[in-house]
Amino acid sequence: MNKTRWKIIGCALEGLDAMKLEMPCQDKIARYRDEKISVIALADGAGSAELSHFGAERVTKIICRQIAENFEKFLDAPESEVTSLILNELQQELRLLADEHECELKDLASTLMAAASDGENYFMLIIGDGIAGIFKDGRINLAAEPYTVFVTSRFVSMHTKILRGALENINGFVLMSDGAADSFYERKTKTLIPWLNEIAKECAELPEDEREKILRSDFENLIRPRTLDDCSMILMCREDWQ
Numbered sequence: 001m002n003k004t005r006w007k008i009i010g011c012a013l014e015g016l017d018a019m020k021l022e023m024p025c026q027d028k029i030a031r032y033r034d035e036k037i038s039v040i041a042l043a044d045g046a047g048s049a050e051l052s053h054f055g056a057e058r059v060t061k062i063i064c065r066q067i068a069e070n071f072e073k074f075l076d077a078p079e080s081e082v083t084s085l086i087l088n089e090l091q092q093e094l095r096l097l098a099d100e101h102e103c104e105l106k107d108l109a110s111t112l113m114a115a116a117s118d119g120e121n122y123f124m125l126i127i128g129d130g131i132a133g134i135f136k137d138g139r140i141n142l143a144a145e146p147y148t149v150f151v152t153s154r155f156v157s158m159h160t161k162i163l164r165g166a167l168e169n170i171n172g173f174v175l176m177s178d179g180a181a182d183s184f185y186e187r188k189t190k191t192l193i194p195w196l197n198e199i200a201k202e203c204a205e206l207p208e209d210e211r212e213k214i215l216r217s218d219f220e221n222l223i224r225p226r227t228l229d230d231c232s233m234i235l236m237c238r239e240d241w242q
Contacts, residue, residue, distance in 0.1 A: 004117070004119035004120075004167070004238055004239075004240070005238070005239040005240070006033065006038040006117065006172075006236050006237065006238060006239065007203050007204060007208050007211075007236070007237055007238075007239055008031050008033065008038065008040055008208065008234065008235070008236045009203050009208055009211050009212040009215050009234070009235055010029045010031065010040070010042075010212070010215070010232070010233060010234030010235060011029070011212065011215050011216040011219050011232065011233065011234075012025055012027040012028060012029050012042075012177075012230070012231075012232035013025060013027075013216075013219050013220065013223075013224055013230065013231055013232065014026075014230050015179055015224065015227060015228050015229045015230040015231060016224065016225075016227075016228050017228045017229070018230060024053045025053065025230050025232075026044065026045030026046075026047065026052050026053045026056060026110070026230050027042070027043070027044050027045065027056065027177045027179070027230040027231065027232035028042070028043050028045070028053065028056040028057045028060050028110075028232070029041065029042050029043075029060060029175075029232055029233075029234040030042075030057075030060035030061050030063075030064050030234075031064065031234065031236075032064040032065070032067075032068050034068070036071075036118055037067075037068055037071055037116060037117070037118045038116065038117060038236060039063075039064045039067050039068055039114060039115070039116040040064075040114065040115050040116070040173065040175060040234045040235070040236045041059075041060040041061075041063045041064050041112065041113065041114040041175070041234070042060065042112075042113050042114075042130060042175040042176070042177065042232055042233075042234050043055075043056035043057075043059050043060045043110040043111055043112045043113075043151075044056065044110060044111045044128065044129075044130055044177040044178065044179075044230070044232070045109070045110040045230075046109035046110060046111075046150055047229075048109075049106060049107050049108060049109040049110075050103075050107055051101055051103055051107045051108055052107070052108060052109055052110050054097060054101060054108060055094055055097065055107075055108025055109060055110045055151070055152070056110035056112075058093055058094065058097050058108070059090050059093070059094070059110060059112050059151055060112070060114075062089065062090055062093050063086070063090070063112060063114045063125065064114070066085075066086060066089060067114060067116045067123060067125075068116070070085070071116060071118060071123060074123050074164065075121055075123060075164050079162050082162060083157050083160050083162060084157070086125065086160075087151070087156060087157055087160065090112070090151055091105075091151070091152065094108050094151065094152060105152050106152055108152060109150040109151070109152045109153070110128075110150055110151060110152075111127055111128025111129060111130050111149075111150060111151070111177075112125065112127045112128065112151050113125065113126050113127065113128070113130050113132050113175045114175075115132065115173035115175060115236060117167055117170075117173075117236075119167065120166065120167055121164065121165065121166055121167055122163075122164065122165065122166075122167050122170060122173070123162075123163070123164045124143060124161075124162065124163040124164070124173065125160070125161070125162055126143060126144045126160070126161040126162075126163075127149060127150070127151055127156060127159070127160050127161070128146070128147070128148065128149050128150060128151075129146035129147060129148045129149075129178050130146065130175060130176060130177050130178060130181070131146060131175075131176050131177075131178070131180075131181040131184070131185045131192070132144060132173070132174070132175050132176075133173065133174045133175075133176075133192045133196065134170055134172075134173055135170065135171040135172040135173070135174070135196075135197065135200050135237065136169060136170045136171065137169060138197070139197070140174070140192045140194070140196045140197055140200075141192070142185075142190055142191065142192060143161075143163060143173075144161040144163070145190065146178070146181075147159050171200070171204075171237055171238050171241050172200050172203075172204075172235065172236055172237030172238060172241070173235070173236050173237075174192075174196055174200070174233065174234070174235040174236075175233065175234050175235075176231075176232065176233040176234075177229070177230060177231060177232045177233075178229065179227045179229030179230050179231035179232070180219070180223055180227075180231040180232055180233045182223075182226055182227040182229070182231075183222070183223045183226050183227070183231075184196055184233075196235075199211075199215065199235065200235060200237045200241070201237075201241055202214070203235060203237045204237050204238060204239055204240075204241035205241075215233070215235075219231060219233070
């Protein structure tokens with residue numbers, strides 16, 4: 001049984017532009033948790049893709065299931081094999097979704113990020129220009145530099161980042177869209193701001209539903225006014241944060 005217990009909080013809000021135009025939020029988050037593994041995912045639908053909110057929702061759900069079912073394999077298999085397995089299924093599902101909506105694959109374009117742990121090891125997937133961070137040794141570190149690419153992009157496999165290994169003193173993971181990154185990520189220095197540590201520690205200390213309400217309030221009153229884009233974040237932290 002997983003000895004490390006994880007808490008998860010997140011929110012996804014439509015941006016000011018989307019609110020004015022009465023458009024759906026193109027950012028989507030998902031989570032999965034059982035007695036063995038915890039998984040979080042976030043996708044940012046491409047603004048130029050009319051139905052990207054459907055694609056973003058589908059890929060977040062699929063990646064959570066993929067990782068939960070194949071966690072040990074994804075830890076041990078060659079990176080190229082893992083990337084191929086993940087992308088093949090994601091794109092197959094998106095083709096089915098395109099058929100449902102009678103659209104082209106590119107109309108469902110989105111980024112995708114995920115993080116998971118079984119309490120001993122961790123696995124991360126990063127596709128696109130969202131921001132992923134790792135809480136470790138009292139600091140929040142950037143997991144990988146953002147790069148503009150989508151799950152549906154022709155050369156997506158070349159720009160898919162996979163991180164994996166022993167959990168050790170990692171305390172948590174955070175994923176955010178570029179809209180939220182306007183408030184949490186310093187692009188010039190390529191660093192994440194310390195406020196994220198406070199959010200994560202409070203997540204560990206407070207009941208999930210209570211801290212998630214606070215997070216949503218912060219996004220509505222502080223984060224969304226600083227960007228025109230949709231803004232989303234999902235965070236997973238150890239209950240025994242040290």
